[in-house]
Amino acid sequence: xxxxxxxxxxxxxxxxxxxxxxxxxxxxxxxxxxxxxxxxxxxxxxxxxxxxxxxxxxxxxxxxxxxxxxxxxxxxxxxxxxxxxxxxxxxxxxxxxxxxxxxxxxxxxxxxxxxxxxxxxxxxxxxxxxxxxxxxxxxxxxxxxxxxxxxxxxxxxxxxxxxxxxxx
Numbered sequence: 001x002x003x004x005x006x007x008x009x010x011x012x013x014x015x016x017x018x019x020x021x022x023x024x025x026x027x028x029x030x031x032x033x034x035x036x037x038x039x040x041x042x043x044x045x046x047x048x049x050x051x052x053x054x055x056x057x058x059x060x061x062x063x064x065x066x067x068x069x070x071x072x073x074x075x076x077x078x079x080x081x082x083x084x085x086x087x088x089x090x091x092x093x094x095x096x097x098x099x100x101x102x103x104x105x106x107x108x109x110x111x112x113x114x115x116x117x118x119x120x121x122x123x124x125x126x127x128x129x130x131x132x133x134x135x136x137x138x139x140x141x142x143x144x145x146x147x148x149x150x151x152x153x154x155x156x157x158x159x160x161x162x163x164x165x166x167x168x
Contacts (some may be wrong), residue, residue, distance in 0.1 A: 002079055042069055049087075052108055056101040059091060067091040085109075 046065040053059050071087030088102030127142050 001144045003077055006079065042072065045072075049105065049109065053091075053097060054103040057066065057095065057097040059095045059097060063091060067094070109159070 042065060043149040046061060050059055050061060050064045050069060053064070067087050067090040071083040074083030074086045075081045076083070084106050085103070088099050088106055090095060091102050092099035123130050123142070
């Protein structure tokens with residue numbers, strides 16, 4: 001009910017026809033790219049969550065992906081990122097993992113996200129030349145390296161962890 005009240009408040013006075021016209025003029029290739037990036041983000045988040053869940057139990061990728069998708073969809077509709085609480089509950093219904101233990105991994109995930117944001121902010125403040133226009137080659141290389149390191153940290157595993165997952 002609270003979400004509906006907020007939606008009514010935010011959409012009050014919006015010209016729905018104008019919004020529909022703008023959406024109709026959107027370029028399909030950019031919409032497809034956006035959808036692909038969203039799916040990729042969910043895949044990376046599900047893999048990261050699988051890694052964090054390892055100490056309390058193994059989860060199939062598909063169940064971790066579904067729980068992640070359901071949780072993020074719920075967070076889009078519910079206030080205060082309530083979908084974060086739905087995600088562990090949903091996973092515990094499909095895997096032999098306690099909801100409480102899975103919820104603890106969500107807390108760890110948020111802490112890791114906070115540390116990542118702080119690290120990227122620090123990198124941005126200390127390395128990137130904000131006065132340069134356009135960005136310098138060094139800045140672009142630093143950003144590319146940070147992106148690769150982040151992707152490796154999110155999806156990377158040692159051989160030991162990979163073989164453990166395969167044995168479960």
